[in-house]
Amino acid sequence: MRYHKIPDETIRRLPIYLRGLLFSAEQGQESISSRNLADFLGINSWQIRKDFSYFGDFGTPGVGYDIKKLIKQINKILKLRVVRRAALVGVGNLGLAILAYPGFRIYGFDIAAAFDINPKKIGRKIENITIEDVSNLRTLKKRQINLAIITVPQDAAQQTADALVKAGVKGILNFSPHHITVPGKVKVITIDIAMDLARLPYYMPAG
Amino acid sequence: MRYHKIPDETIRRLPIYLRGLLFSAEQGQESISSRNLADFLGINSWQIRKDFSYFGDFGTPGVGYDIKKLIKQINKILKLRVVRRAALVGVGNLGLAILAYPGFRIYGFDIAAAFDINPKKIGRKIENITIEDVSNLRTLKKRQINLAIITVPQDAAQQTADALVKAGVKGILNFSPHHITVPGKVKVITIDIAMDLARLPYYMPAG
Numbered sequence: 161m162r163y164h165k166i167p168d169e170t171i172r173r174l175p176i177y178l179r180g181l182l183f184s185a186e187q188g189q190e191s192i193s194s195r196n197l198a199d200f201l202g203i204n205s206w207q208i209r210k211d212f213s214y215f216g217d218f219g220t221p222g223v224g225y226d227i228k229k230l231i232k233q234i235n236k237i238l239k240l241r242v243v244r245r246a247a248l249v250g251v252g253n254l255g256l257a258i259l260a261y262p263g264f265r266i267y268g269f270d271i272a273a274a275f276d277i278n279p280k281k282i283g284r285k286i287e288n289i290t291i292e293d294v295s296n297l298r299t300l301k302k303r304q305i306n307l308a309i310i311t312v313p314q315d316a317a318q319q320t321a322d323a324l325v326k327a328g329v330k331g332i333l334n335f336s337p338h339h340i341t342v343p344g345k346v347k348v349i350t351i352d353i354a355m356d357l358a359r360l361p362y363y364m365p366a367g
Numbered sequence: 368m369r370y371h372k373i374p375d376e377t378i379r380r381l382p383i384y385l386r387g388l389l390f391s392a393e394q395g396q397e398s399i400s401s402r403n404l405a406d407f408l409g410i411n412s413w414q415i416r417k418d419f420s421y422f423g424d425f426g427t428p429g430v431g432y433d434i435k436k437l438i439k440q441i442n443k444i445l446k447l448r449v450v451r452r453a454a455l456v457g458v459g460n461l462g463l464a465i466l467a468y469p470g471f472r473i474y475g476f477d478i479a480a481a482f483d484i485n486p487k488k489i490g491r492k493i494e495n496i497t498i499e500d501v502s503n504l505r506t507l508k509k510r511q512i513n514l515a516i517i518t519v520p521q522d523a524a525q526q527t528a529d530a531l532v533k534a535g536v537k538g539i540l541n542f543s544p545h546h547i548t549v550p551g552k553v554k555v556i557t558i559d560i561a562m563d564l565a566r567l568p569y570y571m572p573a574g
Contacts, residue, residue, distance in 0.1 A: 169376075169414060175565035183546060200546075202556075207376060239568040246564070257461035262521075263544050263561035307567060314469075331567035335560075337470050339390060339407075347570035349409075349563050353542075354470030356556050357453070358382035360514060360538035361446040363554035 170211045176201055178234045185227050193224035245272040245305045249320050250312035251281055251291050254335055259287045272305060301328035314338040377418045383408055385441045392434050400431035452479040452512045456527050457519035458488055458498050461542055465516060466494045479512060508535035521545040
């Protein structure tokens with residue numbers, strides 16, 4: 161099957177589907193209709209059926225989709241079947257919130273190292289991780305960590321990205337509001353935590 | 368123009384476009400091609416052209432889209448042209464990060480009130496906002512705040528949502544990993560800060 165033909169927009173939705181499917185599995189469900197998954201996730205059911213058809217799963221009429229099988233397929237496509245180690249840079253409020261957030265493990269991520277520039281923070285232990293000086297970023301390659309999360313202040317984002325690229329990082333999740341530039345071989349996903357709020361008024365009644 | 372015909376998936380992308388357009392405007396650009404906007408945002412250019420065509424903007428061949436006009440249109444569709452007051456419930460690490468985050472103002476949001484259950488936090492002033500006891504949530508309607516951000520621990524999410532609905536809130540941005548249930552007239556957008564990391568390995572080279 162030629163998984164690489166899946167459009168980026170479908171890839172963007174796969175983690176959302178995965179989240180809904182994992183929740184349904186936890187509730188003891190074995191199958192789910194596109195309609196029920198749609199209601200749960202707030203995505204159109206035709207969109208779900210179209211997305212799933214990209215990897216050849218058309219469900220069973222009257223029964224729906226096999227939840228376990230779908231979870232397995234999505235994990236395979238997203239290459240989530242191995243535990244991946246990630247580094248976090250910037251242990252401010254957002255960094256602390258992310259270190260304590262249980263959701264990363266669900267997707268197979270282990271935040272294995274945390275870095276900061278503040279001498280008062282270096283050496284402190286948060287969620288079993290000892291905060292290191294950013295100069296230690298150069299050890300990432302040796303430690304086989306090639307994913308990183310940036311939670312530094314806006315004006316430090318680019319230099320942090322540069323240091324991460326130099327340390328061999330191949331994927332960056334950027335929570336800083338600043339746009340960062342990296343070489344083409346490195347994938348950056350920028351998260352603007354305010355952006356989703358911008359969709360809410362559209363759905364709200366006037367007044 | 369029948370804006371209500373725009374698909375949810377396009378609405379989901381409009382804040383992303385808005386973000387890219389505002390950045391381009393800041394850089395002094397007046398127009399942008401779908402190709403350049405696509406490169407900047409990591410979205411296919413055909414998708415951008417299709418989305419913009421929903422509200423009748425097809426750009427000018429060889430010139431591209433008028434940035435100012437597009438920003439105006441997207442703000443109108445998303446109903447972002449007025450400043451909206453929002454409340455934040457749960458002043459932990461994530462709550463603190465959100466209170467300090469500059470991005471909300473860009474989309475016209477003013478976080479005007481913050482609530483917590485911890486007596487040690489109540490009365491403290493963060494970013495010009497005095498933290499109030501959650502029992503004060505009932506005053507939201509009178510204060511004309513009908514948007515809320517939930518950043519409480521997982522097991523307090525549903526009761527917080529219930530209190531917000533009772534207080535007349537019409538839109539909720541839920542950062543808690545817990546699924547919450549609300550009446551149909553209330554719109555909830557759940558943010559899983561780990562979910563975007565799940566898209567990264569797909570784009571990374573093997574090994």
